Amino acid sequence: MDQMKKLLTVCLLLMISSQMYGQEKIVKGSLFEGIVVAGYADHGAYINCTGPALKYTFAPKSCLLVGLLPSLKLKEDKVDPGKPKNSWITPSLGFGLTAVFRHIAIQLPAFYTAKTSAADGKWRLGVGMGYKF
Structure with missing residues (x-):
């Protein structure tokens, strides 16, 4: 939860700093x-593209x-024999921060893992690197 507070603080600071540049359009909405990006989160890998963002x-x-961050999570379940397993590839929607320098992208995503009978639902942080076309 502390990571989400930090991420929301960064978002707020970005919006406040955009007000300082009166005539320049530095902060704008983007659809795609x-x-x-490919990366690691919650003991598995993910592949995503940036979706709607500031x-x-x-x-x-x-x-x-x-x-x-519309994503495909790649993770194999470790369950007892005879119990049903989830699919190895799962579509997911994350939220996060992506920094782009020329064509290199570095990403800090957060994915929500739903509550199950064995574990509580939690936000899981990850890290990834990618390419801007």
């Missing part, structure tokens, strides 16, 4: 940026995005 441009070819 053409960024594909985009903060701080240099000609550098930006910071905060938004939704």
Whole structure:
């Protein structure tokens, strides 16, 4: 939960800083940026692209995005024999921060793991690297 508070604080600071630049359009909405990322989260891998986001441009070819991350999570369940297993590939929607420098993207996503009979639901942080087309 502390990570979510930190992430929301960064979002708030980005919005406040955008008010300082009166005439310049530095923060704007974005539906798709053409960024594909692969990374690690919750003892498995993920592949995603950036979805709807707030985009903060701080240099000609550098930006910071905060938004939704439509993803495919790749994780094999470890369950007892005879019990049903989940699919190895699962569609998921994450939320996170993506920094882009020229064509290299670094991402800090958060994915929510639903509550089960064995564990409580929690936000899981990850890390990833990708490419902007």
